[in-house]
Amino acid sequence: MKIKLNPDPEIVNTIREGLKRTGGYCPCRREHTEATKCMCQEFKNQIADPGFEGFCHCMLYYKSLKN
Numbered sequence: 001m002k003i004k005l006n007p008d009p010e011i012v013n014t015i016r017e018g019l020k021r022t023g024g025y026c027p028c029r030r031e032h033t034e035a036t037k038c039m040c041q042e043f044k045n046q047i048a049d050p051g052f053e054g055f056c057h058c059m060l061y062y063k064s065l066k067n
Helices: 009-022 041-048
Strands: 002-005 061-064
Touching (some): 041 061
Antiparallel strands (some): 002 061
């Protein structure tokens, strides 16, 4: 398993700007709770799922099943 940034630098820059604007909370979410603080709880749960491969909700991170 490997966690990496989205290969598209434009998406990465846009999301990082949003994270700065929101104080570290997912810019794709309306509520600001511990569950929506980057790296969000939803993606942490997906990381824990051995069968999940894909992007987090905001497309910043990608979980690959390959090393």
